[in-house]
Amino acid sequence: MIRANTSIALQAPLLATMIVFMLLPMGVAVIYSLLTNGAFGGAQLPFTTAAYRQLLFLEDFDGSLLFSTAYLQIAFRSVWLASATVLACIAIGLPLAWYIVCASPAKRGWMLLLVTLPFWINTLIRTYCWVLILRDEGLLNFGLQNVGLTARYIQFLYNDFAILLGMVYTFLPFMVLPIYSVLERVSGSVIEASHDLYADRLTTFRRIVWPLSKPGVVAGSLLVFAPALGTFLAPDLLGGGKRLMIGSLIQLQFTSSRNWPFGAALAVVVSIAVLLVLFLMVRKNFDKVLGR
Amino acid sequence: MTSTTARALLTIEGVKKEFGPVVALHDASFQIKDNELFTLLGPSGCGKTTLLRIIAGFEHPTQGRLLLDGKDIASEPPFRRPINTMFQSYALFPHLNVRQNVSYGLEMLKWPKEDIDKRVDEVLALVHMQDFADRRTTQMSGGQQQRIALARALAPKPRVLLLDEPLSALDLKLRKTMQIELKRLQKETALTFVLVTHDQEEALALSDRIAVMSKGKVQQIGTPEEIYLRPQNRFVADFIGEANLVPGELLGRKAGVSVCVRPENVAMQPASKNKPKRLQGAISNMTYLGADTLIEVKVDNAILRARLRGRPAGLATGGAVHLDWSDADEWVVSE
Numbered sequence: 001m002i003r004a005n006t007s008i009a010l011q012a013p014l015l016a017t018m019i020v021f022m023l024l025p026m027g028v029a030v031i032y033s034l035l036t037n038g039a040f041g042g043a044q045l046p047f048t049t050a051a052y053r054q055l056l057f058l059e060d061f062d063g064s065l066l067f068s069t070a071y072l073q074i075a076f077r078s079v080w081l082a083s084a085t086v087l088a089c090i091a092i093g094l095p096l097a098w099y100i101v102c103a104s105p106a107k108r109g110w111m112l113l114l115v116t117l118p119f120w121i122n123t124l125i126r127t128y129c130w131v132l133i134l135r136d137e138g139l140l141n142f143g144l145q146n147v148g149l150t151a152r153y154i155q156f157l158y159n160d161f162a163i164l165l166g167m168v169y170t171f172l173p174f175m176v177l178p179i180y181s182v183l184e185r186v187s188g189s190v191i192e193a194s195h196d197l198y199a200d201r202l203t204t205f206r207r208i209v210w211p212l213s214k215p216g217v218v219a220g221s222l223l224v225f226a227p228a229l230g231t232f233l234a235p236d237l238l239g240g241g242k243r244l245m246i247g248s249l250i251q252l253q254f255t256s257s258r259n260w261p262f263g264a265a266l267a268v269v270v271s272i273a274v275l276l277v278l279f280l281m282v283r284k285n286f287d288k289v290l291g292r
Numbered sequence: 293m294t295s296t297t298a299r300a301l302l303t304i305e306g307v308k309k310e311f312g313p314v315v316a317l318h319d320a321s322f323q324i325k326d327n328e329l330f331t332l333l334g335p336s337g338c339g340k341t342t343l344l345r346i347i348a349g350f351e352h353p354t355q356g357r358l359l360l361d362g363k364d365i366a367s368e369p370p371f372r373r374p375i376n377t378m379f380q381s382y383a384l385f386p387h388l389n390v391r392q393n394v395s396y397g398l399e400m401l402k403w404p405k406e407d408i409d410k411r412v413d414e415v416l417a418l419v420h421m422q423d424f425a426d427r428r429t430t431q432m433s434g435g436q437q438q439r440i441a442l443a444r445a446l447a448p449k450p451r452v453l454l455l456d457e458p459l460s461a462l463d464l465k466l467r468k469t470m471q472i473e474l475k476r477l478q479k480e481t482a483l484t485f486v487l488v489t490h491d492q493e494e495a496l497a498l499s500d501r502i503a504v505m506s507k508g509k510v511q512q513i514g515t516p517e518e519i520y521l522r523p524q525n526r527f528v529a530d531f532i533g534e535a536n537l538v539p540g541e542l543l544g545r546k547a548g549v550s551v552c553v554r555p556e557n558v559a560m561q562p563a564s565k566n567k568p569k570r571l572q573g574a575i576s577n578m579t580y581l582g583a584d585t586l587i588e589v590k591v592d593n594a595i596l597r598a599r600l601r602g603r604p605a606g607l608a609t610g611g612a613v614h615l616d617w618s619d620a621d622e623w624v625v626s627e
Contacts, residue, residue: 186386187381187383189383190383190384190385192348192350192370192379192383193377193384193385193444194385194396195350195370195371196348196371196376196377197371197376197396197400198371198372198397198400198448199396199400200369200371203400207396208385212387
């Protein structure tokens with residue numbers, strides 16, 4: 001009995017945090033999503049599912065519903081861009097984490113500091129810096145023209161690649177750090193043992209480093225995918241605000257569009273989708289992650 | 293089963309290793325023969341592990357050559373050398389089970405599947421771990437992990453098997469058992485073992501030949517008997533077993549040399565009227581150890597130790613004694 005009580009007491013702070021910062025806001029979002037849109041923003045009674053209907057159907061002037069893929073396309077683009085961000089972050093983050101692990105302890109501290117340094121500056125400012133670099137009269141075009149590689153400017157901004165670049169830049173540390181923490185515990189002699197047993201560098205990576213870093217990659221992918229799906233800074237600034245992602249769409253509903261129930265419904269759908277992915281991944285890797 | 297051939301398998305030729313300004317290994321030159329159990333023995337920081345890592349290929353020598361079967365392999369990466377290592381930390385792959393660990397090297401060498409299965413069963417039987425093939429290694433005891441590490445290194449039938457402090461992580465009793473096991477395995481597999489240890493007793497018990505190392509230099513190479521009975525210098529005499537290093541002047545020899553004599557070879561009698569054959573002194577301490585008694589005798593300013601069987605009669609602390617030993621048991625060492 002005492003043990004059970006202690007266990008609850010120990011979990012209490014965590015549970016309280018989860019309830020106050022996770023479940024309560026989500027509950028509020030669910031309630032808002034089921035209310036009627038107010039004329040000047042906000043939401044009012046009666047309860048309705050109109051907001052969810054709006055996800056897939058357009059209401060014609062005569063009240064009939066037309067199937068529309070407009071929002072589905074935005075959702076698909078978001079998932080695609082978030083997935084691409086995850087893949088790019090793995091491609092850059094895994095070698096980077098491995099490189100840091102292999103460095104001397106003194107260097108390691110510095111490199112980890114460099115990886116986390118961007119966190120110290122506001123994301124908005126950092127993303128805006130990319131605009132300054134990529135815009136038509138920006139650093140990149142200026143540099144290319146001065147070196148003589150291009151005659152006139154190239155438009156780097158306002159396409160999916162620019163959005164992807166901004167997202168990878170923003171979320172890369174979330175991939176590097178979990179992989180680093182997993183690989184740090186892999187002793188160097190395991191790598192030496194692989195070389196000793198006739199495995200060259202590539203095979204050692206494939207057979208030893210990759211399987212051992214997988215729990216970190218899984219954790220990093222979750223940490224990158226969830227916020228990447230909901231981001232609106234990169235599509236707004238680097239995508240020009242015309243190539244919408246779900247995050248921008250939600251943000252729009254609470255600002256200029258003034259359709260809070262629809263925004264809330266979108267948020268609820270995204271949250272459920274993310275939770276579902278998370279649930280599937282965690283269940284698949286459950287014993288792997290716990291085994292370590 | 294095998295006749296010990298005098299053929300050199302591995303020739304280390306003027307191998308030197310520097311880490312920045314630190315010289316870890318000075319100009320080591322010696323040969324390791326086929327089928328022998330060769331030990332690199334020395335205190336920590338003596339360069340023995342550096343030399344082992346150079347043979348394995350994890351370090352490359354600053355200068356010198358490393359000939360395996362007459363071919364220079366000094367610049368070859370570890371995965372192209374027919375040499376396997378049993379690591380001090382075992383370094384088992386945590387995500388693979390016992391069978392997968394042991395077959396790893398064989399898969400890399402592209403052995404056929406059925407040969408791999410046969411060989412894995414064979415080496416696991418050799419280390420008495422055949423019942424553990426499908427277990428994970430992470431929940432095993434140190435002794436079990438050590439056997440798996442040994443089996444994994446033995447499986448590809450390397451030309452040279454390197455063992456880095458193989459027994460240091462085991463408790464005393466298990467260590468003694470594994471010493472006998474290692475010796476048996478080396479005879480059964482007819483492989484060349486190169487072992488690194490700081491434990492002189494282990495080195496004496498296991499080795500065909502020993503290289504005693506200190507401060508990055510090889511001090512002496514020889515059979516356990518040669519090393520023990522005929523140490524070439526003060527360091528070797530002192531490091532291997534217990535040794536009395538009697539200043540040369542006391543025995544009427546030139547100054548600067550020491551006469552080495554093992555405590556178990558020192559005979560002792562209560563002082564009589566007769567002139568002592570070699571030395572006279574007074575007992576300063578007696579320690580009864582069961583099978584033996586360790587007696588410390590003060591001669592001038594030097595302390596000599598003698599190890600006598602049982603509890604010797606007629607000797608007591610403070611008593612004057614004559615010390616003697618046979619000429620065959622003494623040995624002059626330089627500084």
